[in-house]
Amino acid sequence: PGEGNCTFCHTGTVNSGPGSVTITFPGPLEYTPGVTQRLTVQVSDPSQVRSGFQLTARLAGDATRQAGSFSPIGPETQVICSTPPFAVQAPPPCPAGAPLQYIEHTSTGSMPGNSTFTFDWTPPAEDVGPVTLYVAGNAANGVFSVFGDRIYTSTHTLNPAGAAAGRPAVTTVAEGAGFQPVVSGGSWVSILGANLAPATRTWRAAEIVEGALPTALDGVSVTINDKPAAVFFISPTQLNVLAQPDDAAGPVPVVVTTAGGSS
Numbered sequence: 001p002g003e004g005n006c007t008f009c010h011t012g013t014v015n016s017g018p019g020s021v022t023i024t025f026p027g028p029l030e031y032t033p034g035v036t037q038r039l040t041v042q043v044s045d046p047s048q049v050r051s052g053f054q055l056t057a058r059l060a061g062d063a064t065r066q067a068g069s070f071s072p073i074g075p076e077t078q079v080i081c082s083t084p085p086f087a088v089q090a091p092p093p094c095p096a097g098a099p100l101q102y103i104e105h106t107s108t109g110s111m112p113g114n115s116t117f118t119f120d121w122t123p124p125a126e127d128v129g130p131v132t133l134y135v136a137g138n139a140a141n142g143v144f145s146v147f148g149d150r151i152y153t154s155t156h157t158l159n160p161a162g163a164a165a166g167r168p169a170v171t172t173v174a175e176g177a178g179f180q181p182v183v184s185g186g187s188w189v190s191i192l193g194a195n196l197a198p199a200t201r202t203w204r205a206a207e208i209v210e211g212a213l214p215t216a217l218d219g220v221s222v223t224i225n226d227k228p229a230a231v232f233f234i235s236p237t238q239l240n241v242l243a244q245p246d247d248a249a250g251p252v253p254v255v256v257t258t259a260g261g262s263s
Helices: none
Strands: 020-024 037-044 052-057 061-068 069-072 077-083 089-090 099-105 116-122 130-141 148-161 171-177 188-194 218-223 232-233 239-242 254-258
Touching: 020 130, 020 148, 037 052, 037 099, 037 130, 052 116, 061 188, 069 077, 069 099, 077 116, 099 116, 099 232, 218 232
Parallel strands: none
Antiparallel strands: 020 037, 037 116, 052 061, 052 099, 052 130, 069 116, 077 089, 077 099, 130 148, 171 188, 188 239, 218 254, 232 239
16 A cells, blocks of 8 residues: 555566466455454465465555454464554554554465465454555565565455445546546546545555556546546546547547446
């Protein structure tokens, strides 16, 4: 969540290899306040020998605030408490000076042949709106150096159980600078409406991979003339996106897609 990833120590470019890091949930992408879920992280890469990971849960509307707590269920994982940039680390319960929880592999969990990590996550006791889980995985080559490993990241946003996400509705599409009702390929576009996003934020530096701008934030994506736009800013009532180059003239479809459906 804007705090860096495994490439802080290990060389390489995030998500540039043939593998992935995924989270398996017990059901739909939702949570019931205070009800524990068992999650499994899997790091996959055809050349990996050992695996490691780190995962944290934050409020979708404020990534600096912890969402719930983690519990290991075996010797493969452990929980640490910290605060960016990890100047303070301590075991749980988290002290005031290190309020953020991270669950990660142990030396036992990173032994050759293991690529999955299972643990419990207990959501906040009250409905806090959407929660985003951030995970980074290391597909390591097992030579005990920082070179040659492959790092993967992914995010998943969970809504409170029973929450009506609401289908996005678009009321206005305009160019981003003068807010005129004509847009151009390669330019900024503002989209107004309702139910456009579960949170309010802009893209983060970690979401720009090898110069490629993100085409989705917290599950929100936009296509203009069937081409995915780069998503810079999201909120429930406004999106700011960068349209792909396009020489089409005349009306074109603009579609917003969220967990609630497509406009």
